[in-house]
Amino acid sequence: MNPDEATLALWLDDELEGEPLAAFEASVIGHPEHIAARLETRRWRSLMASAIPAVVEPPYPDFFNSRIAQAIREQTPKRGIERKPASIWQSLLVPMAACAGLVFAFWLGTKTQGPPEIDVTGAPRAIPVEQLVYTPENGVDAELYSSGGNSPTVIVLNGVRAIPDATDFSQTTSIPVGREIDSTAQAQDPMEP
Numbered sequence: 530m531n532p533d534e535a536t537l538a539l540w541l542d543d544e545l546e547g548e549p550l551a552a553f554e555a556s557v558i559g560h561p562e563h564i565a566a567r568l569e570t571r572r573w574r575s576l577m578a579s580a581i582p583a584v585v586e587p588p589y590p591d592f593f594n595s596r597i598a599q600a601i602r603e604q605t606p607k608r609g610i611e612r613k614p615a616s617i618w619q620s621l622l623v624p625m626a627a628c629a630g631l632v633f634a635f636w637l638g639t640k641t642q643g644p645p646e647i648d649v650t651g652a653p654r655a656i657p658v659e660q661l662v663y664t665p666e667n668g669v670d671a672e673l674y675s676s677g678g679n680s681p682t683v684i685v686l687n688g689v690r691a692i693p694d695a696t697d698f699s700q701t702t703s704i705p706v707g708r709e710i711d712s713t714a715q716a717q718d719p720m721e722p
Contacts, residue, residue: 541570
């Protein structure tokens with residue numbers, strides 16, 4: 530007779546008692562592999578008990594206990610609050626009303642926009658916007674002067690203190706320095722000997 534797995538597991542863990550234990554041990558006498566498995570399980574259990582302490586206190590037990598109690602309170606359903614079944618308005622008409630509102634808003638958006646202004650070249654014309662120069666400090670006004678094309682752009686800042694003439698900008702500016710590689714790349718006149 531082959532024992533069932535649940536009874537075998539209980540026997541291996543020494544959890545069978547009384548009449549079921551006696552009956553199971555009588556049936557296992559002819560199976561030396563089961564007896565060897567029980568001895569191995571007992572040896573393994575004693576080895577683990579000697580290596581791992583039976584009880585380890587957490588470093589802050591009050592904190593852990595309060596967190597566990599809070600999680601239990603949050604998971605426990607509140608009594609007295611009964612949910613009503615969803616009415617036809619909540620389950621069907623609200624989503625339909627939302628869809629109808631979206632379709633209406635889309636249709637209204639297509640009707641209120643006029644055709645885009647077209648330039649002579651056939652490209653849409655941009656809306657002219659006045660240029661604005663951003664200044665990060667309060668009280669500073671900036672004016673931008675440009676003639677267009679390739680001419681320089683001048684920005685005049687009003688409200689900024691004047692920079693003294695004695696200020697040394699050599700540490701904050703980049704001055705190109707001749708490099709050795711640049712001196713070897715000079716063109717020679719082909720007519721020179």
